[in-house]
Amino acid sequence: MGKPIVLSGMQPTGKLHLGNLEGALRNWVSLQDNYEMYLCIVDWHSLTSDFDHTQDLKERIFQMAVDYLASGLDPDKCAVFVQSHVKEHAELFLLLSMIVPIPWLERVPSYKEKSVELNLDSYGFLGYPLLQAADILLYKANYVPVGKDQLPHIELTREVARRFNHIYGNVFPEPDVLLTKFAVVPGIDGRKMSKSYNNDIAIADSPEETEKKVMKMITDPQKIYKGDKGRPEICPVYSLHQIYNSNYQEIYKGCTSGELGCVDCKKMLASHINSNLAPIRAKRKELEKSPDKVKQVLENGEKRARARAQATMQDVRKAMKLE
Numbered sequence: 001m002g003k004p005i006v007l008s009g010m011q012p013t014g015k016l017h018l019g020n021l022e023g024a025l026r027n028w029v030s031l032q033d034n035y036e037m038y039l040c041i042v043d044w045h046s047l048t049s050d051f052d053h054t055q056d057l058k059e060r061i062f063q064m065a066v067d068y069l070a071s072g073l074d075p076d077k078c079a080v081f082v083q084s085h086v087k088e089h090a091e092l093f094l095l096l097s098m099i100v101p102i103p104w105l106e107r108v109p110s111y112k113e114k115s116v117e118l119n120l121d122s123y124g125f126l127g128y129p130l131l132q133a134a135d136i137l138l139y140k141a142n143y144v145p146v147g148k149d150q151l152p153h154i155e156l157t158r159e160v161a162r163r164f165n166h167i168y169g170n171v172f173p174e175p176d177v178l179l180t181k182f183a184v185v186p187g188i189d190g191r192k193m194s195k196s197y198n199n200d201i202a203i204a205d206s207p208e209e210t211e212k213k214v215m216k217m218i219t220d221p222q223k224i225y226k227g228d229k230g231r232p233e234i235c236p237v238y239s240l241h242q243i244y245n246s247n248y249q250e251i252y253k254g255c256t257s258g259e260l261g262c263v264d265c266k267k268m269l270a271s272h273i274n275s276n277l278a279p280i281r282a283k284r285k286e287l288e289k290s291p292d293k294v295k296q297v298l299e300n301g302e303k304r305a306r307a308r309a310q311a312t313m314q315d316v317r318k319a320m321k322l323e
């Protein structure tokens with residue numbers, strides 16, 4: 001019996017940050033011994049909103065692949081590949097689009113929110129979650145490790161699988177979510193860490209850059225002087241201590257008693273983050289020096305992904321009487 005299949009995807013945003021590391025990468029690394037993993041860099045998805053921003057797309061894909069490998073993803077265990085290199089994603093997306101009612105897509109929460117917020121009205125943007133469903137079903141994935149913001153997309157994927165199986169016969173398993181347990185990682189301004197908010201600490205940042213960013217972090221606005229009693233539960237610096245400092249209870253005590261000032265607290269945090277990331281950063285530097293090695297990993301991943309994708313598409317075409 002083979003291992004269960006896991007598929008996940010990430011848009012090629014470039015250099016990844018602590019939110020990506022704690023929210024996704026470390027989880028993937030922990031799964032790679034027990035699952036057959038397919039990790040897709042979804043460049044077509046990025047075009048659904050960033051269609052006019054492709055100049056540095058290749059570089060963003062490269063930097064992301066570097067972070068994947070530096071974080072400990074083993075290319076022998078995970079097929080890491082670029083979505084647009086495996087054309088079967090497009091074919092399955094097209095075929096599924098024939099059986100999916102438009103209202104199923106219109107009622108996906110991210111569609112309503114983002115179409116207004118970002119003023120997006122393209123056909124491709126409406127199809128975003130269906131393209132994601134195609135990514136998942138193409139590998140007959142059993143599990144999809146994602147955060148809870150993605151739940152509606154996985155639910156849609158299950159509905160699409162059911163509808164396909166009902167019309168053409170059983171081809172697709174209904175995938176289950178493997179919810180990532182990590183809480184939201186706050187950025188330096190206290191909002192969710194995100195490249196688009198410009199509040200991120202990157203894996204690739206130097207220790208000095210990291211410390212600079214940490215020193216700029218917002219804290220409890222009621223704690224002005226050392227000696228003031230702080231409220232760690234509302235402080236993003238404390239949230240990061242909980243992740244990176246095994247002694248975070250000491251921070252709690254120091255902050256709430258007023259004995260610990262924010263400047264010292266931040267210095268300690270920066271040093272914990274830096275020592276935690278040191279091995280990843282060292283590996284990252286090595287990998288950046290050998291781009292051919294990284295490209296080779298993506299090519300191998302692509303080959304393995306394509307083999308599985310082609311097998312699924314044969315089943316699909318047969319079921320639909322297309323071949």
Ligand code: TRP
Nearest residue numbers: 007008009010011042045132135
């Ligand atoms: N929509 C996902 C996100 O924004 C990215 C994604 C695309 C994905 N295809 C996927 C995630 C397939 C899991 C499986 O994070």
